Amino acid sequence: MELQDVLRQKFGYESFRPGQQEVITELLAGRDTVAIFPTGTGKSLCYQLPAYMVDGAVIIISPLVALMEDQVANLRKHKEKRVVAINSFLSRQEKELALSTLAHYKFIFLSPEMVMQQHVRQLVQQLPIAFFVVDEAHCISEWGFDFRPDYLRLKELFSVLERAPVLALTATANEKVVEDITTYLHMRKPHIERQSIDRPNISYRVMHMDNEWVKTEWIIQRLATTIGPGVIYVASRKRADELAAMIRETGIPTASYHGGKEQDERSIIQQQFVQGELEWICATNAFGMGIHKDDIRQVIHEHLPATPSAYIQEVGRAGRDGEKAAATLLYSKRDIQKVKFIVYEDLPDEQQTLYYHSLLQSETKSQLAAEQAGLSEVASRLLDYYLEQSDVENVIRQIHQIYQVKEKQIAEMECYVKSDSCLREKLVQFFGENTSPAEADCCSNCQNLDDDWLIKSETSTEQVVEALQWRERLHQLLG
Amino acid sequence: MSFDSILLTIFQRLHGERSAQGVYHILRGKRSGQTLQDVEYYQVKSYYALLPQLTAGEFQQALERMQADGLIYINELVYVTAKGQMATGSEMWRFNGWNYRGREREFARRLALLVQTLSNLRSSETTFMPIQKELPTQQFVKGFLRNQSSSMISLSTSLRKELEHVLTNSSLTDLQRMIVSSRLTGYRLTASTWEQMTDRVNLPVKTLQLYYIEALHIMLDFIQQRPNLPLLTELAAGCKVDTYLTQSAERTRKLFERGYSVEQIASLRNLKLSTIEDHFIEMASNMDGFPYKDFITEEQIDVVWRHVEQLQTKRLRLLKQQCPELSYFQLRLIIMIGRSES
Ligand SMILES: Nc1ncnc2c1ncn2[C@@H]1O[C@H](COP(=O)(O)OP(=O)(O)OP(=O)(O)O)[C@@H](O)[C@H]1O
Ligand SMILES: [Mg+2]
Ligand SMILES: [Zn+2]
Numbered sequence: 001m002e003l004q005d006v007l008r009q010k011f012g013y014e015s016f017r018p019g020q021q022e023v024i025t026e027l028l029a030g031r032d033t034v035a036i037f038p039t040g041t042g043k044s045l046c047y048q049l050p051a052y053m054v055d056g057a058v059i060i061i062s063p064l065v066a067l068m069e070d071q072v073a074n075l076r077k078h079k080e081k082r083v084v085a086i087n088s089f090l091s092r093q094e095k096e097l098a099l100s101t102l103a104h105y106k107f108i109f110l111s112p113e114m115v116m117q118q119h120v121r122q123l124v125q126q127l128p129i130a131f132f133v134v135d136e137a138h139c140i141s142e143w144g145f146d147f148r149p150d151y152l153r154l155k156e157l158f159s160v161l162e163r164a165p166v167l168a169l170t171a172t173a174n175e176k177v178v179e180d181i182t183t184y185l186h187m188r189k190p191h192i193e194r195q196s197i198d199r200p201n202i203s204y205r206v207m208h209m210d211n212e213w214v215k216t217e218w219i220i221q222r223l224a225t226t227i228g229p230g231v232i233y234v235a236s237r238k239r240a241d242e243l244a245a246m247i248r249e250t251g252i253p254t255a256s257y258h259g260g261k262e263q264d265e266r267s268i269i270q271q272q273f274v275q276g277e278l279e280w281i282c283a284t285n286a287f288g289m290g291i292h293k294d295d296i297r298q299v300i301h302e303h304l305p306a307t308p309s310a311y312i313q314e315v316g317r318a319g320r321d322g323e324k325a326a327a328t329l330l331y332s333k334r335d336i337q338k339v340k341f342i343v344y345e346d347l348p349d350e351q352q353t354l355y356y357h358s359l360l361q362s363e364t365k366s367q368l369a370a371e372q373a374g375l376s377e378v379a380s381r382l383l384d385y386y387l388e389q390s391d392v393e394n395v396i397r398q399i400h401q402i403y404q405v406k407e408k409q410i411a412e413m414e415c416y417v418k419s420d421s422c423l424r425e426k427l428v429q430f431f432g433e434n435t436s437p438a439e440a441d442c443c444s445n446c447q448n449l450d451d452d453w454l455i456k457s458e459t460s461t462e463q464v465v466e467a468l469q470w471r472e473r474l475h476q477l478l479g
Numbered sequence: 480m481s482f483d484s485i486l487l488t489i490f491q492r493l494h495g496e497r498s499a500q501g502v503y504h505i506l507r508g509k510r511s512g513q514t515l516q517d518v519e520y521y522q523v524k525s526y527y528a529l530l531p532q533l534t535a536g537e538f539q540q541a542l543e544r545m546q547a548d549g550l551i552y553i554n555e556l557v558y559v560t561a562k563g564q565m566a567t568g569s570e571m572w573r574f575n576g577w578n579y580r581g582r583e584r585e586f587a588r589r590l591a592l593l594v595q596t597l598s599n600l601r602s603s604e605t606t607f608m609p610i611q612k613e614l615p616t617q618q619f620v621k622g623f624l625r626n627q628s629s630s631m632i633s634l635s636t637s638l639r640k641e642l643e644h645v646l647t648n649s650s651l652t653d654l655q656r657m658i659v660s661s662r663l664t665g666y667r668l669t670a671s672t673w674e675q676m677t678d679r680v681n682l683p684v685k686t687l688q689l690y691y692i693e694a695l696h697i698m699l700d701f702i703q704q705r706p707n708l709p710l711l712t713e714l715a716a717g718c719k720v721d722t723y724l725t726q727s728a729e730r731t732r733k734l735f736e737r738g739y740s741v742e743q744i745a746s747l748r749n750l751k752l753s754t755i756e757d758h759f760i761e762m763a764s765n766m767d768g769f770p771y772k773d774f775i776t777e778e779q780i781d782v783v784w785r786h787v788e789q790l791q792t793k794r795l796r797l798l799k800q801q802c803p804e805l806s807y808f809q810l811r812l813i814i815m816i817g818r819s820e821s
Contacts, residue, residue, distance in 0.1 A: 076606075255674065255675075267608075267612065272669045272672075470656040470659070474639050476668055478598055478638055479632065479635050
């Protein structure tokens with residue numbers, strides 16, 4: 001069958017989006033490939049489609065459970081039953097069950113931690129494999145809150161001589177990150193397919209404010225006058241709950257979403273948002289990857305993200321339907337300090353590193369040692385990984401490098417919020433691209449924003465939906 | 480009414496004879512001899528394993544708040560103050576924690592996924608995001624649907640009729656009917672979050688969640704007693720505890736059945752005598768017709784219970800002072816079995 005036919009029959013799309021066909025062709029020719037496409041432009045299809053053109057299983061390594069679940073559900077939507085996701089959230093029995101029936105599946109999603117477990121890895125390597133996929137591959141060269149040493153360990157999986165080709169997917173990768181990806185994944189003469197990171201339908205705004213209180217006022221006012229659906233990114237779980245409650249008071253259906261909520265609640269909120277029952281979500285960075293809502297019109301940041309790549313990812317939730325969308329970053333002077341504090345908290349300094357190391361040398365258990373050295377969980381995980389690889393002086397040097405990378409990323413964000421030239425241009429420059437300001441609806445610095453489309457029309461005022469009586473509700477659900 | 484009132488109720492039943500930790504174990508459903516014995520002694524079986532997810536932090540917070548409010552007083556053991564007794568309220572909880580031990584939540588998950596599936600299928604919508612992500616739940620519902628012979632539309636109506644019957648006839652309150660139906664998702668109709676329900680009825684989240692658990696217990700009890708609810712009965716399969724004994728106690732029971740004595744079992748299994756005694760206590764609390772007369776006489780039971788009445792306590796140390804000739808094991812057994820019929 002031709003690629004085109006599979007696209008139409010299996011997925012119901014008329015044509016490929018830019019870059020998709022190239023990636024699929026290279027992959028099918030057995031070549032390692034890196035696909036760098038902006039958020040929401042169809043990276044998943046680059047492995048979903050070719051899967052049907054070759055024998056063997058597709059092994060997808062994915063960093064977040066939510067992301068995995070979403071991809072699984074998405075495949076099932078396209079009538080694919082041979083899908084499984086194995087991650088640390090499964091109980092032992094569930095995991096055993098999944099592993100013992102591995103050969104039945106066409107799409108196998110694994111967290112990096114899982115695939116690096118000896119027996120899992122053996123099981124995987126015994127399978128006939130069509131190709132590997134590493135989703136959100138920029139995680140390989142990103143350190144921080146979700147530092148995943150096992151992403152680096154993946155090289156053990158790929159350094160073997162005879163192996164199926166590898167496809168790495170990411171939305172945000174500059175030259176340095178692409179280099180990290182290709183080295184760590186042991187890619188051989190990879191084909192690199194890059195689409196511009198710029199999303200022309202998104203317009204950018206940076207607003208300077210005196211303090212947090214002014215930000216809150218602005219948000220309340222903004223939501224009263226402009227349209228959703230939208231997402232407000234905030235710095236903490238507590239703040240998400242608090243802000244959502246304040247917005248709800250004004251009569252706009254809003255919920256908070258973060259890792260501290262039960263799974264059931266998160267499913268319900270996600271569903272309500274997708275169905276349009278909720279208009280706004282106040283979220284931590286736990287919300288994002290894996291949420292499919294095509295018509296998000298606004299993304300507002302109440303805090304400063306730690307990296308341009310995180311910012312691009314979060315903003316990238318908006319306007320997936322190709323229609324106009326607005327991104328707004330609210331900035332106040334102390335935000336730089338705040339984000340630095342959060343980021344550096346997870347990085348051990350020289351003294352902590354030396355102390356931790358000496359404790360481990362004297363046979364102190366790693367958890368206790370971490371506690372005594374005052375290390376966060378992330379920090380000790382990071383040290384464990386590096387100390388396993390080399391001596392302590394080297395580790396200090398490496399941590400110092402990470403520190404510099406982090407510092408540079410925060411400096412870039414600072415540069416972004418303080419810039420008085422085109423924001424779009426600035427943002428893509430961090431990823432080694434050039435673009436020129438958009439003719440219209442570009443950014444707050446280009447001063448060509450026309451926000452009429454954002455204004456709420458009188459008729460769209462919230463209608464309070466009366467809660468159904470229980471009996472009616474049952475009838476409506478089940479007939 | 481609230482989490483606090485549940486804690487107060489339990490503390491009161493234990494009237495100053497147990498530490499807070501003991502209550503924590505009861506709520507989380509710890510399967511140790513001590514906890515199992517406690518729930519029996521103090522008649523708090525219905526609260527057993529009510530909150531398997533309760534964290535030590537949450538529990539500690541509640542204790543501190545109640546102490547600050549002067550409802551309880553902790554001096555190693557927990558005492559309920561006069562103010563606390565007033566605050567307990569007269570509401571009767573109708574939990575059945577002993578029988579379900581957290582498994583009622585699995586029933587709720589299955590129900591939610593089944594309703595969502597049927598609701599979508601009857602509206603010819605075959606693609607939707609499952610509201611339940613747990614693999615075992617998904618597999619259960621898949622298996623359930625595969626076993627049905629009728630069409631999805633008639634299945635959907637039958638399920639609605641069964642649900643309507645249960646909600647109408649099972650002595651739930653109106654609030655509980657609202658909660659149960661609001662937690663169901665379907666075609667173009669999504670469940671409410673706890674926060675949204677809180678806004679609607681003006682009660683704290685935790686309270687609503689407790690009412691929900693109680694409602695699930697009541698529904699499950701009801702379903703079990705009715706033969707005419709085939710779909711819900713199947714959906715409730717395995718949610719009620721079928722063997723009340725821990726695995727280890729079960730092994731002890733088998734040996735005892737084959738005629739071994741307590742001491743022999745201990746040495747055969749290479750376990751401490753006290754552990755085996757714990758197993759017997761567990762058996763006594765869980766099995767009908769446990770042959771307690773192998774260990775104690777009717778007279779001994781009478782004597783001990785007279786002391787219990789007189790001293791107004793079930794604390795073993797005090798009872799042992801009165802009846803030095805009895806072992807602690809015998810005393811525990813007597814308390815566990817209760818007053819003799821005569
Ligand atoms: N060729 C195509 N034609 C039309 N729609 C497409 C095509 N390819 C993908 N899509 C749709 O585009 C949407 C986004 O796709 P996908 O989730 O793969 O994005 P992504 O690039 O992985 O984004 P992210 O970086 O956020 O993970 C999906 O709804 C998908 O069905
Ligand atoms: Mg993706
Ligand atoms: Zn611009």
